[in-house]
Amino acid sequence: MTPELLxxxxxxxxxxxxxxxxxxxxxxxQATDQPxxxxxxxxxxxxxxxxxxxxxxxxLLDQLPQLEIISVFGVGYDGVPVDYCRTRGILVTHxxxxxxxxxxxxxxxxxxxxxxxxxxxxxxxxxxxxxxxxPPLTNRLGGKTAxxxxxxxxxxxxxxxxxxxxxxxxxxxxxxxxxxxxxYVPTLAALAADADFLVVACPGGAATHHLVDAGVLAALxxxxxxxxxxxxxxxxxxxxxxxxQRGVIRGAGLDVFADxxxxxxxxxxxxxVVLLPHVGSATRETRQAMADLCRANLDAWFAGQPVPARxxxxx
Ligand code: 8YV
Numbered sequence: 001m002t003p004e005l006l007x008x009x010x011x012x013x014x015x016x017x018x019x020x021x022x023x024x025x026x027x028x029x030q031a032t033d034q035p036x037x038x039x040x041x042x043x044x045x046x047x048x049x050x051x052x053x054x055x056x057x058x059x060l061l062d063q064l065p066q067l068e069i070i071s072v073f074g075v076g077y078d079g080v081p082v083d084y085c086r087t088r089g090i091l092v093t094h095x096x097x098x099x100x101x102x103x104x105x106x107x108x109x110x111x112x113x114x115x116x117x118x119x120x121x122x123x124x125x126x127x128x129x130x131x132x133x134x135p136p137l138t139n140r141l142g143g144k145t146a147x148x149x150x151x152x153x154x155x156x157x158x159x160x161x162x163x164x165x166x167x168x169x170x171x172x173x174x175x176x177x178x179x180x181x182x183x184y185v186p187t188l189a190a191l192a193a194d195a196d197f198l199v200v201a202c203p204g205g206a207a208t209h210h211l212v213d214a215g216v217l218a219a220l221x222x223x224x225x226x227x228x229x230x231x232x233x234x235x236x237x238x239x240x241x242x243x244x245q246r247g248v249i250r251g252a253g254l255d256v257f258a259d260x261x262x263x264x265x266x267x268x269x270x271x272x273v274v275l276l277p278h279v280g281s282a283t284r285e286t287r288q289a290m291a292d293l294c295r296a297n298l299d300a301w302f303a304g305q306p307v308p309a310r311x312x313x314x315x
Contacts, residue, residue: 003302004044006064009051015073015291019049022299038063047071047298052094053231053260053278055079061090069301072311073294074281075099075154078204078231082313092311093297097153098289103280104157107229110253111146111162111197113274114225115139120271142166147195149188149211150202150230151177158201158229170194173202188212192219197227204231212236217243225251229280232258241266244273255280 004024007016011029019025026041028034042063050056052074058081061067070080072094085092113119117138124135146162148155148171159169159182169182172191176184185191188211192198198220202208212226212235220226226249228235237258243249244267251272257263260278267273281290293309300307 003046004041005047005049005298006041006045007049008056008060009049009054009073011049011051011073012287012291014288015049015294018291018295019298023047047302049073049294049298050079052076053079056081058084061085061088069093069298071294071297073290076204076231077311078233080311082311086314091301091307092314093294093301093307093309094311095290095293096309098293099281099286100153100157102283102286103154103229104161106255106276106280107154107158107199107201107227108161108165110227110229110255110274110276111141111165111167111199111225114227114251114253114272115141115144115197119274143168144196145170145194146197146199147171147185147191148182148199148201149173149191149234150200150208151180151182152201152203154229155199155201156180158199162197162199167197188216189219192216192224193221195220196223197225200226200228200230200234202230202234204233208234210234210236210239212240214239214243217249220249222247222250224249225253227253229255232256232260237264244270 002024006026006028008028026037028037031037043065045064046066046068048067048070050072052072056079067090069091075094075096077092077094080092115138121135124130145168148159151171151173163169170185170191171182172185172188200212217239241264244252253274255276256278263275267275296308
């Protein structure tokens with residue numbers, strides 16, 4: 001019997017088409033009548049495919065009594081109720097490693113864009129203002145401190161890049177890491193106080209919800225820029241808007257938001273903020289590699305073979 005899958009996110013064709021060739025796919029994301037789809041197909045669904053940012057409520061999973069595997073098209077699985085999955089014996093897989101370099105590149109780009117005013121400089125040329133004089137001076141990165149929140153695979157790749165730019169790297173997280181020489185700072189507030197750039201690179205989810213709050217932003221202060229390539233939920237967005245409006249911090253470079261694709265309107269009008277549409281992993285090469293791994297996880301499971309990328313909690 002061809003296994004049946006429920007698709008709860010918008011998938012690129014290079015993932016969706018191969019999945020359709022092997023599985024009976026039910027497109028819950030595009031369905032006009034989702035309850036009807038669940039009522040008819042739910043009892044037979046054995047696999048679920050979702051995006052990194054997709055929040056999967058347990059009430060949805062309750063309607064999939066035969067569910068065996070959730071394959072996340074993304075490294076972050078903060079939207080998956082992991083404890084619930086453990087209880088029901090549902091395997092959860094994701095796409096680590098293949099996107100690390102691209103996401104780190106993007107974090108580095110945001111540091112460069114915010115420090116060197118590159119968005120404004122580019123507009124300066126297009127608007128013809130250059131003929132009337134030079135653009136404002138900006139800020140050197142060399143010698144400045146990058147404080148990384150969450151030194152996992154992506155955090156380390158960011159640290160290596162920023163170090164190559166001549167920055168000092170410090171970090172905080174649950175514990176010091178043995179394989180790096182960078183300075184460990186035990187608390188986020190102390191890291192923010194030290195940092196010229198506070199780079200958010202930890203997983204999302206309940207444990208990190210609003211970790212970057214008004215107090216952390218106050219510690220970052222007027223010398224500091226917040227960079228976030230991880231999850232919007234890690235930052236208290238209203239507190240960030242307030243800190244930017246009142247000049248508490250210097251600026252922000254954001255690739256992720258709490259309620260994508262909705263961006264808090266005040267941010268859209270700010271010149272000291274660079275806003276990107278969650279494109280950290282959005283290169284052809286990386287999205288293809290993510291698609292291949294997302295599919296390989298399903299294929300291995302349904303073939304009874306070792307699954308390449310289970311999430312660590314359920315490994
Ligand atoms: C993707 C991501 O945009 O990997 C993640 O956790 O957030 C991004 O790489 C997303 O997963 C695409 O569904």
